Amino acid sequence: MASAELPPVPRLPSRRPAASRRGPRERTLSREAIATAALAVVDAEGLDAMTMRRVAEELGTGAASLYAHVAGKEELVELVIDRVIGEVEIPETVSAQQPWQEEVKMAMRAIRAVFAGHRDLARASFARIPMGENALRGSEWMIATMRRGGVPDQVVAYAVDLLSAYVMAIAYEDGLFAAEHTTPADIEAFVAEMRGFMAALPAERFPNIVALAGPLTAGTGDERFEFGLEVLVRGLAAMGGADG
Amino acid sequence: MASAELPPVPRLPSRRPAASRRGPRERTLSREAIATAALAVVDAEGLDAMTMRRVAEELGTGAASLYAHVAGKEELVELVIDRVIGEVEIPETVSAQQPWQEEVKMAMRAIRAVFAGHRDLARASFARIPMGENALRGSEWMIATMRRGGVPDQVVAYAVDLLSAYVMAIAYEDGLFAAEHTTPADIEAFVAEMRGFMAALPAERFPNIVALAGPLTAGTGDERFEFGLEVLVRGLAAMGGADG
DNA sequence: AATGATCGTCGAACGATGTTCGCTAATGGC
DNA sequence: GCCATTAGCGAACATCGTTCGACGATCATT
Numbered sequence: 001m002a003s004a005e006l007p008p009v010p011r012l013p014s015r016r017p018a019a020s021r022r023g024p025r026e027r028t029l030s031r032e033a034i035a036t037a038a039l040a041v042v043d044a045e046g047l048d049a050m051t052m053r054r055v056a057e058e059l060g061t062g063a064a065s066l067y068a069h070v071a072g073k074e075e076l077v078e079l080v081i082d083r084v085i086g087e088v089e090i091p092e093t094v095s096a097q098q099p100w101q102e103e104v105k106m107a108m109r110a111i112r113a114v115f116a117g118h119r120d121l122a123r124a125s126f127a128r129i130p131m132g133e134n135a136l137r138g139s140e141w142m143i144a145t146m147r148r149g150g151v152p153d154q155v156v157a158y159a160v161d162l163l164s165a166y167v168m169a170i171a172y173e174d175g176l177f178a179a180e181h182t183t184p185a186d187i188e189a190f191v192a193e194m195r196g197f198m199a200a201l202p203a204e205r206f207p208n209i210v211a212l213a214g215p216l217t218a219g220t221g222d223e224r225f226e227f228g229l230e231v232l233v234r235g236l237a238a239m240g241g242a243d244g
Numbered sequence: 245m246a247s248a249e250l251p252p253v254p255r256l257p258s259r260r261p262a263a264s265r266r267g268p269r270e271r272t273l274s275r276e277a278i279a280t281a282a283l284a285v286v287d288a289e290g291l292d293a294m295t296m297r298r299v300a301e302e303l304g305t306g307a308a309s310l311y312a313h314v315a316g317k318e319e320l321v322e323l324v325i326d327r328v329i330g331e332v333e334i335p336e337t338v339s340a341q342q343p344w345q346e347e348v349k350m351a352m353r354a355i356r357a358v359f360a361g362h363r364d365l366a367r368a369s370f371a372r373i374p375m376g377e378n379a380l381r382g383s384e385w386m387i388a389t390m391r392r393g394g395v396p397d398q399v400v401a402y403a404v405d406l407l408s409a410y411v412m413a414i415a416y417e418d419g420l421f422a423a424e425h426t427t428p429a430d431i432e433a434f435v436a437e438m439r440g441f442m443a444a445l446p447a448e449r450f451p452n453i454v455a456l457a458g459p460l461t462a463g464t465g466d467e468r469f470e471f472g473l474e475v476l477v478r479g480l481a482a483m484g485g486a487d488g
Numbered sequence: 489a490a491t492g493a494t495c496g497t498c499g500a501a502c503g504a505t506g507t508t509c510g511c512t513a514a515t516g517g518c
Numbered sequence: 519g520c521c522a523t524t525a526g527c528g529a530a531c532a533t534c535g536t537t538c539g540a541c542g543a544t545c546a547t548t
Binding site: 489494 | 530533534538542546547
């Protein structure tokens with residue numbers, strides 16, 4: 001049709017007969033299906049493997065087909081994240097069984113656990129203002145819990161940001177760490193290497209690092225997370241006064 | 245290649261005739277020069293613009309030339325980050341002029357300010373264990389300050405992680421925010437939009453978000469940062485007991 | 489039933505990225 | 519003065535996200 005008389009790639013109409021794969025055109029593609037496939041890729045191979053081509057391949061098609069349902073990778077990532085946030089189990093009502101500190105800590109643990117189940121997805125979620133349906137439900141619950149506990153409104157407002165930033169930062173680090181150190185032996189070796197490095201620093205220049213090489217490398221990820229939770233919760237409780 | 249055989253860039257004469265052994269040729273390219281150029285690109289156009297080609301262009305050469313001095317982009321980023329961390333002014337000695345809480349807060353403000361002067365560089369620095377010379381000096385100082393204040397060793401050890409994670413997370417967010425909202429009017433518009441969004445949510449489902457739409461969108465970045473600092477410092481002070 | 493329009497599908501291609509590969513040429517030890 | 523060593527550097531490779539345009543199935547209308 002154009003100027004070239006020899007098409008570089010001749011069409012092969014018989015290469016894919018209609019009856020070979022699926023008879024009628026199946027509408028397998030949808031935002032839901034794409035998000036599911038994308039999350040499956042993340043779970044299986046990590047966030048970096050979640051390319052448009054790889055997600056499309058998971059669906060048995062090409063990358064271009066995804067753009068009919070999703071604006072781009074950015075939107076797809078957001079879709080996946082909101083789906084994962086939805087996995088966090090949020091109580092329907094605000095219970096008065098425990099003090100707000102315990103309720104908040106339980107929720108934070110649940111969020112961390114959910115992201116820990118999805119490789120390094122938290123890396124994409126960090127520093128993104130979560131405004132999806134599921135994120136809003138979570139924020140609503142946390143605000144309600146703290147207000148019921150008597151925390152001043154402005155403290156509650158700031159605390160929502162602070163707490164979510166903390167849990168996402170930890171989840172981020174969890175993901176990075178798990179991406180390079182999988183087995184317990186590997187983790188132990190890494191910690192030992194780090195401790196040895198600190199202990200071997202010149203004591204006249206870094207006396208405190210050398211002295212605290214043990215405590216600095218002590219504790220599991222869980223223990224460090226719990227420490228941070230406790231610090232935040234106690235600090236927030238101490239902000240009940242006038243300043244903030 | 246061009247037809248002319250004139251060298252496009254005249255070479256600078258070498259300056260040092262003798263090295264320890266077969267000295268590596270002294271040219272215009274060096275790790276220092278590359279790091280300087282890379283930081284210049286980040287400052288001028290942001291982290292995403294810091295590509296190997298762009299940095300090389302800044303030096304009047306091609307991307308391949310950088311790999312003789314730098315293992316890859318990863319190492320280059322680390323070089324730039326440690327240089328920036330070195331910009332943070334750390335007191336030579338630990339002063340006893342103020343309580344440790346104030347000292348720590350001052351240091352955290354300084355770190356945030358330095359990264360704020362380098363666009364969104366903090367995005368690359370986050371969740372990276374800083375082990376460069378400059379980072380170690382900073383950690384040493386912070387540990388010394390808190391120990392002098394009577395904070396238990398294990399609390400100090402965990403606190404170093406927690407505090408640095410907080411300040412880097414905030415710097416990260418600062419960078420992202422500044423990348424899309426530059427003018428004060430733009431910031432105000434964004435905050436107003438966010439407040440309007442929250443206030444317009446269905447009140448029967450999100451009563452607390454609707455009620456706190458004002459406080460949730462109140463405060464500047466500085467005020468939110470100060471709030472977090474205060475929470476952390478008070479929380480840490482409350483961890484002086486036996487548990488952790 | 490036939491038909492034209494609509495819209496999802498998808499191979500190919502575009503521009504940009506990090507990195508590698510050889511060739512060139514300058515340099516320092518002999 | 520010669521030659522092996524090695525930094526410099528253009529070109530190319532493998533990916534990436536994204537766009538383009540033809541193809542074809544589906545459906546409302548005739």
